[in-house]
Amino acid sequence: MVQDLIQLCKERGPKIYIQTHNFPDPDAIGSAYGLQKLLEHFGIKPTLCYAGRIDKLSTSRMLEEFGIEIYAYDDVREEMKPTDSIICVDSQKNGGNIQDFIGEEIACVDHHPTFVEETYLYDDIRITGSCATLIAQYYKKLEITPTENVASALLYGLKMDTMQFTRGVTDLDIAALRFLFPYHNRAKIKRLEQNTMAFRDLKAYGAAIENIQVYDRFGYTLVPFACPDALVATLADFILDLDEVEVVVVVSAREDGLKLSVRSEIDEVHAGYLIRDSLLGIGNAGGHASMAGGFVPMAKVEPMGNYYSDVIRDRFMKELEKMGYLKV
Secondary structure (H helix, E strand, C coil): CCCHHHHHHHHCCCCCCEECCCCCCCHHHHHHHHHHHHHHHCCCEEEEEEECCCCHHHHHHHHHCCCCCEEEEEEHHHCCCCCCCEEEEEECCCCCCCCCCCEEEEEEEECCCCCCCEEEEECEECCCCCCCHHHHHHHHHHCCCCCHHHHHHHHHHHHHHHHHHCCCHHHHHHHHHHHHHHCCHHHHHHHHHHCCCCHHHHHHHHHHHHHHHEEEEEEEEEEEECHHHHHHHHHHHHHHHCCCCEEEEEEEEEEEEEEEEECCCCCCCCCHHHHHHHCCCEEEEECCCEEEEEEEHHHHHHHHHHHHHHHHHHHHHHHHHCCEEEEE
């Protein structure tokens, strides 16, 4: 129960951090912000933080629109102490997409499957379309009316993570929509949903299109330069829109390794399990049945030589063959 989380924060204070995954998207930002404002209602004042970058246009505009303050780890590292408390939101400790900060992870609120078992003093891990859904439920259970900005931020995160309620939607997500809708600001949501692509993104789209390979209904492509995490995920969604493709892997080559995003629109292929097993021994990964992400560090890429992309592709194809989905 959310009351347990509130009581835990009161006992563990005064310094509480709410940490998102390394490259927070609108759902992570909205969920962290919604939880922050909820805890402030009870006299608790958490600080929002993340590692990595705010690298998606929609996310940076969201911060401006709602006046959300979230700090990079480098900005809070010196003041953090081992006794400080951390709440993981839209992420889980050792989940492959979250950096281990100095404080103690006392709680977790997340909607992703658990791939590495961890123990928290409080956890709420349920498979829903978005993490914002869980935060919205907290407001509803406590009979607290969210502010216009909170309702709008949660609703925007919910819409983005479910691709406008077309991906991974559960009954709880629909209930969250019903709860948040009367309180949100339509004009702000409309502004956020307009002009979500930057000019620099076009180069990545071009590379992904030029390099795409399709095997049966499995699509694979390499972007041979660094892309923000959010853009890699967007490219995966873009390719999944092809009529000939129902499972997608997009790889972006970076100086420190390879960033991967996986999408599946069929029940036979669980994206999270696919990327976890395909990168076993060489990288970290995890995610939902329909979408997942992972990373292979450069130390594991270098032994693959110049044809690293073919090696990664073949690992995925082998796992798809094991699933009975693809004949190699």
